[in-house]
Amino acid sequence: MKKVTSFIISIFAVLSLSAQEQDSLLTQANQLYVDGNYQEATETYQKIIDLGYESSELYYNLGNAYYKQNVISRAILNYEKALELDPNDEDIKYNIELANRFVVDKIEVLPVFFITGWIRSIRNIFCSNTWAILSILMFIAMLVFLAIYLYTRGLGVKRVAFWLGFVLFIGSLVSFIFSYQQKQKILSENTAIVMSPSVTVKSSPDASGTDLFVIHEGTKVWIDDKISNWNQIKLSDGSKGWLRAEDIETI
Numbered sequence: 001m002k003k004v005t006s007f008i009i010s011i012f013a014v015l016s017l018s019a020q021e022q023d024s025l026l027t028q029a030n031q032l033y034v035d036g037n038y039q040e041a042t043e044t045y046q047k048i049i050d051l052g053y054e055s056s057e058l059y060y061n062l063g064n065a066y067y068k069q070n071v072i073s074r075a076i077l078n079y080e081k082a083l084e085l086d087p088n089d090e091d092i093k094y095n096i097e098l099a100n101r102f103v104v105d106k107i108e109v110l111p112v113f114f115i116t117g118w119i120r121s122i123r124n125i126f127c128s129n130t131w132a133i134l135s136i137l138m139f140i141a142m143l144v145f146l147a148i149y150l151y152t153r154g155l156g157v158k159r160v161a162f163w164l165g166f167v168l169f170i171g172s173l174v175s176f177i178f179s180y181q182q183k184q185k186i187l188s189e190n191t192a193i194v195m196s197p198s199v200t201v202k203s204s205p206d207a208s209g210t211d212l213f214v215i216h217e218g219t220k221v222w223i224d225d226k227i228s229n230w231n232q233i234k235l236s237d238g239s240k241g242w243l244r245a246e247d248i249e250t251i
Helices: 002-034 038-050 056-068 072-085 090-100 114-123 128-151 155-188
Strands: 191-194 198-202 211-216 220-227 230-234 240-244 248-250
Touching (some): 002 038, 038 056, 056 072, 072 191, 114 155, 220 248
Antiparallel strands (some): 191 220, 198 240, 220 230, 230 240
16 A cells, blocks of 8 residues: 555656646746747747647747747747637737748638538637536536426426526537537647648659649648658648648648
8 A cells, every 4th residue: 555655646746846847947938038049949848848738828939939030830830739729819810820921822712601610610719628618517507407397396497497408408519519529620630731841742642743733831731641651631722632741740
């Protein structure tokens, strides 16, 4: 029993030390950024990420540090990572728009069916964890109204409890779906940023494939398929082709 207790205490000590190290590095990175030491700031922010810590604020700050160094592709990459964790943050959206002005490729975005766009805009109001919490809270509230419906005798109260419980059940289900979709969006790794200064997109996953078009660093792509060290990518205008995995980095 003493060995088990000692092992548990050791785990908590390591976790506490790790948290203290992260806080110390974050304070150091922020001060480096304020002092204008942007390269050292990026290295320090990256150390925090390497320790396993992630947050929208951390990726946002890292993106800002890269932006100050005019490393636009890495700035966009980290802004996009920040946006996945906090999809409704206006500052992140603004900085992505600002950084994209320096991207060579100006690719037209295909129009989205208005209902699909409306659903996406609602889903992006909150991150995955917030939707999950809302789902749980609404489910608990639904159970309360279900109890009222089952154990009260008043017909009017029963009717109100039934409909409120029904609405809360639908809300809980929708929130759960949104939470799942937001989580899958983060885990799927099906979006990426071009890191090479310029890359020729091929018609097939080999160097001898026909040249289709050229894209440049900072351009956002969607990954449809992978074969060996080649990725089939799609642009926002619907154009498709193949490029090497080392030319992009997933968000």
